[in-house]
Amino acid sequence: MDQFKNYIYNILLEPSIKSELEYFVQEFEKNPTAYDFLVDNPQGVQENYKEGYIGLSQRYAKAQQMLKKKFPGNTHLIQFQHQLYELGTFYLNWQAFLPTIQMLGTPEQVKHWQDLTFNYQIRGAYAQTEVGHGSDVQGLQTTAVFENNSFIINTPKASAFKFWPGQLGIFATHSVLQARTTVNGKDIGIQTFVVPIREPKTLKALEGVDVGDIGPKLGFLRADNGYLGLKNVRIDRNNMLMRYTKVDESGQVTTSSKNAIKYGYGSMLNLRVGLVNVFSIFGLFTNNLAYYQVKPLLKTQSIENEAIIFRLLRSYVVQYAQIIANAQVKEMFTRFQNQLKANDKQVNETLQLVHLYSSQMKSIAGWEAVKTSREAMQIAPFGHLNASDLTIIYADNVPFVTYEGDNNVLMQQTAQYLLKQFGKVSGGNAQFTGMASYFNKYTQENNQKASFQNLEEVLERLSYSFCKKTVENFQNNLINGHSIQTSWNELNQCELIKASVLFGYTNIYKQMGAQIKSSGYSLELLKIHKLFGLFLILENRTTIISFGIADFKQVEILAEIDQQFSGNNKLEFLDYLANGVGMYRQRNFINIDWDKLNLKARL
Template sequence: MSKKNIALDRLLTIQNHISNQPQQTGPIDLARERENASFNVKHMNWLFWGSKEFAEALQDAFLIIQRDPELHFSGGHPFDLTRPEEREATMKQIFRYIQLKKSLKDPLLFKALGVAMGMYSESFNMKVYVNDYLMAQSFKLFGTTEQYDAYINDIVNWKIIGCFAMTELGHSSFLRGLETTATYDRETDEFIIHSPTLTATKIWIGMAGQTATHTIAICQTIIDGKKCGTNWFIVQLRDQKTGKLMPGVTAGDVGAKYGRNGIDNGWIQFSHVRIPRTNMMMKWSKVDKGGEYIPSAFPAVSYSVLIGERLSVLSGAISTCGQVLTIACRYGCVRRQGANEEQIMDYQSHYVRLMPCVASTYVISVITRMIINKWEGIMKLAQTSQEEFISYLPDIHAISSGLKAAISWWGCEVLERVRRSMGGYAYSSYNGIGGAIGDWGVVTTGGGDNFVLIQQSARYLLGSFKQVSHGKKVTGSVEFLNDIQQIRSSTKSILSDERQLLNLDFTLDMYTWLCCKKVDVLAASLDSSTEGEETTWNENQVDLIKLGELYSYRFTLSEYIKGIKECSTNNEFKELIPILTKLGSLWAIHLINDSLYLFLEEEYFSKEQVKMIKKCHLKLCKEIRKECIPLVDSWGFSDFMLKAPLGKYDGDVYTAYLDTLKAAPNCMGIPDYWEKYVKNF
């Protein structure tokens, strides 16, 4: 401990003796915690955000938001706004953001501003994402060059406000089951867009409720009474000047939600809406003037725009989990409780709950950049080498489907652990936890519970296993299956020393063994069934979902190891390798510890080995706990961005919290209902 902090401790002791009001220990506690860092916090911040340049641009972006009255929320947070007020505030932020886009000449700073605003306002983040990514990328992936050129400038400049109409009242991820129809009329050379049933209503469509002027709608294409498959169509929803719905379009808002009330999720019904034939997105499938349907040689391409949407959950996890964990860790180190007034973060039940969450956030941050960079490279191939683009789709589709499901579920677990760690304070909107839970739920489960997605990953894994069984080689995320014969020849773990568990390659091998064993067992079960294919699949559904989860988590661990190796080539990041390795080891041990019952089913571990794993898990949690404040500080979320007084950087959390309560509307006023009800008692 530094001489300065020793002096502060002594001063605090004296003050407590002579004052009737115990002094707050938070500032001293957090200062002491920050001295425990074994790494350079600034360098870790650069690594977390990808580079020194972007991390510094992000801090500049935070300042822009804080200083710009059009970008920041009045009072610093949106918690006291009504839904209409939050809607207006969000659109005001977007309007200002587009103005700044034209004035900021530094593209890196503008990119950082978009990221920063996405963290500051979840509703802003989703509205901009729907238009600038889902709508724009739809034209890039599905539209012809002519269609892209005709629309893209209006989209990126918000002259057209777009939405993405996929999910229906009775359908979500199962695109073949969607009911909205696009029927070709030969006489007029038009498509008629129609919602034939109640369950065909497009629903939970971001910005469809109030603001979207156009949509990209996926519909069943019908020509001469014959279904030709699903395709994407451009449909105008509202007049761009008046905001009134177009003829044949009925749309409304879904109303109150758990979170993200600044975005107008809505529902849409089409009643024989006519659009030109050229409003069909025709990069892959086409309908010519004669009404001939020319199908895509690669039907699965219709899912490709969803890959980026699914991967965006990873970025959301970094922001959402990072912010709530910063709040929870700081509060856990400030809050004192018990006979000896100990920091609650020192209780084993507390830090064991939170430290795997901190470790996972670092793992996800590293792999997110890697996988998104890979996807961006693949998307470029859609313009230059379509066959090569198609060749990458099955693997990246399986990865994105599995990761969206697995990380969505894990994010929910992180938020729940944080909620419990904060006690009753988590239920105060002003501490940011409840809002984060609502926001995360809205964005990650809008299309269902993700069980359909994770089964797509399991199906891909099983298909790859079948190829290997027939002597073929597989590549990408399933390449490990090429060695499955050797892997499954080992029936018992060789774990004999705790130090082995600190080797990431060793823990990856154990997790790979489990993944291979489960795919082997499930493949045999499916093949031996005498029931129909669908019945057999359903009878094994729980195990298939778990297989998809194992595959996805194995991928995160494998990619993280590659990411650490890349860091070792950077002089600024070399010093971070020990702590990054420890964080990765905790994540790996957490995965293994969480799956012990699966290992034990196969008798892979002995009782002694299980004890060793559990002991190592507790030990790593305790070691990471010592550096939890420097670790969350490294993420760089300022007080202004966190919007949570109990997560203040300086540790003076109780003063800040009470000041926030006092500033709330009508905090100490006489309620309107006093005269009518209370007085009469």
């Protein structure tokens, strides 16, 4: 058990602060009262909006005092304190606002804004989403016009207002935001700026700034999601982050690369990669709450209980698969950053991989978290009571499908990639490349059945066949005279998204296998990996049979999940998975004894 738990922790935790985290765990065990800010009160999520926000703010202030006292000057611990305790939307100050500056700013800019942030002199939000533009960055309407060694920022119409960013409603004194930028009459594309919005001590909005909380919403009741309108707000020229694109005092624009805007975007993918783990942690926590509420009932064999065990098992396996596979994507992102610094010729290829993998995995992890929380309410005896916490968690999880890009839009970007890959290969002189390169193994085969000794081969054939058929349908629609818009939006959009999702699940399975291979095998990890593959095959068995990848009998034999367990040890394995991560919400290093968690008293 400890080996598996340590394996997951090593993936989730920031390596540079492990010793500090261990210190806080030890101190918490000695004196829980003094370190009560580490563990959120579950009942706290049911407080009203004002009480919940005040309570979160008080805990945040207490934590800052403790960090300054025990670890003065430890900026790594400050920036990754979300791994220490529940931050709420304050998380975005450290994991969205500051990292954007660190990735897009010059060394001088990074030092300036880091010093202010680490000393708690400013607090920041990340404001990209507008009322009329969420996932479509190129459609943003906020403007920045260069004038007299400064920029004038405007949100010229209602649809240009920044809307939804966390911390913007109450907490933030500054915001990084994206705006379409004009210098000496020339459009230089979307650039990123640091914009002061409130006076740091009084939190009074600055001149020309219309900012506030958007009000009650579904989920995240303690989060101060906000809106931001700007009218002729003048900021210093150096408030534009200039790592890749520079504007001097005269308005001369220089770029370090023709791909400057693309690299700027790529540097911000860190947040999307991180969200995969956040969503998966929420999914595991939700599953644990449901499991330990229903666990006493599962010892009795019945059709209903077997169905509950099956659903819990699938959810645990999928959440762990996402976390383990995402370790590979985090390594890709690190490689992208290193290649960028070294001007490596492979940087564009790595950037495309990070973009596609993170888009697929963020979308799938978001959908899975929502599915898990919805099923958890159905599974737990009191799941639809607020006292179970599951209703509140469900409301928190629902918006996951839109964070850092709407899931359907992100999956259509994968669909575009697949169309380009099949279009390139259809000429006969090219091969599939990148994450689709495994398709090359199956281009010359015709309905050859897969070896069921190799689950990866089954899933690869399934993904290739489904994607190939979907692309052929799209191309036939064009041949028959339909426009690209009609072929895409009306005739094939649903199937293109389905193909991309199946492609994404297959990639998670493959990346999980690669991570296990690189970090050392264990029977438990191999079992989770195999179960993940079996669940995918089971859920797509009709498609597998229709494409001739296997016949009904083969799929029926393979997809029998019970064969992977002897006797009644499915419950033992559920216990193993439930204790593999002992967190309450985001505190993923604190070991909670779920058996002793007195849920009955609260119900």
